Amino acid sequence: MKLIWCVCLGIVALLHNVSAQDLVATNMLVFQQKNGGWPKHLSGKSVDYYRKYSDEEKAFVKRELDNKDATIDNKATTKEIRYLLKQYKAEPNPAYLKAAENGIRYLLDAQYKNGGWPQYYPDLSSYRHEITYNDDAMINALNVLYDVTKKTGDFAVVDSTLIQKSERAIQKGIQCILKTQIKVKKKLTAWCAQYDENSLQPAMARKFELESISGSESVGIVRFLMKIENPSTEVKNAITSAMEWFEKSKIVGFKMADVDAPSLPKGRDRVLVADAQSVTWARFYDIDTNEPFFCGRDTIKRWKLSEIEHERRIGYAWYGTWPKDLLEKDYPAWLKRNG
Helix, strand or coil, X not given: CHXXXXXXXXXXXXXXXXXXXXXXXXXXXXXXXXXXXXXXXXXXXXXXXXXXXXXXXXHHHHHHCCCCCCECHHHCCXXXXXXXXXXXXXXXXXXXXXXXXXXXXXXXXXCCCCCCCECECCCXXXXXXXXXXXXXXXXXXXXXXXXXXXXXXXXXXXXCHXXXXXXXXXHHHHHHHHHHXXXXXXXXXXXXXXXXXXXXXXXXXXXXXXXXXXXXXXXXXXXXXXXXXXXXXXXXXXXXXXXXHHHHHCEEEEEEEEEECCCCHHHEEEEEEEEEEEEEEECEECCCCCCECEECXXXXXXXXXXXXXXXXXXXXXXXECCCHHXXXXXXXXXXXXXX
C-alpha cells in the first residue's frame, strides 16, 4: 500500500511539473513582442512566467507591450529562447519552436554593424544604446548564436538557415570584443561593463556604474573566447592578457561579508573582512591606476566601500570570486588544448 501511495505521489508531482512547464511556455508566447524579443518588466514589475494570467490580463499584456521594451538584460530573450527549445523537445508544439526562432532572429537584428549589442532594442534611450557586457548581456546573446551554429542539444531543431547568419554575427561579435579590450600603457587588460557604440570607448551606465575595468563581466567574455576553435593569435593574446590581469588584480586574504548592524536599515552592513583562506576581486577597477573603487548614486568615485551610501553598499555586488574557477580550472584546460 505504501509503495502504491509513493507511486501516486510521484505521478502527481510529475503532472504538476509538466503543468508548470506548460504554463511558463504559454506565458512566454504571450509576452513575446512582434520583433521576436522579450521584455524583463511589465508595468514596472519583473515578468512572472509562473503566474496564471486571466484572458483580460493577457489582453492587457499585449496592449501594454509596445514592441520597444525587448531586451537582453537580465537574461531576457536568451532565457526564453533556451526554455522554449527545451520545452519543444518535451512537447513538440510548433508555436514554441517558432517563438524561439523568432527570438534568435531578434538577436541577429539587434546587433550593431560593429558587432556589439545594445542592452535594449529598438529602444536606444538613455544608456540602453551602449554596447552592453554588463551582467553578461552580450555574451548571453553570443552563446545562444554559438549553440545555433553547433546545433548543440536543444538547438538541433532550429531552422538551418539561421546557422550562417549566426556564424557571421559571432565573427562580428568577436571583433567587437577584441577592439574593446582595454589597453593601459600599451598592455592589454580586460573589459569595461559597457561601451559607447560609436567610439568603442568605455562608458558610464547607471550613476554608480562608471567607466572601469570589470572584475566580473570580463569573466564571461574570456569564457566565450575560450570556446573558439582554432583561435587566432589575436584571440589567444586577448585571453592570455586578461588572465594576467585577473592574476595581478586579485585581492588575497580578504572576503566580502554581511555583518550585523542594528542601527542601520535592514540591520546589516556589507564590509570587506580579513580571511587568510580567501581571495576576491573588485567589481570595478580604475582604468589608470587599477585600484578598486566604489560609487554611489552621486556619481562620485570613492576608494573605500564605507564611503558610499548604505543603500548602495548592500545593494550591489562590489566584490566577488568571479574569476576564481577561470584561473584555477578553465584557463589551465584551455592552455592544454591550445598550447
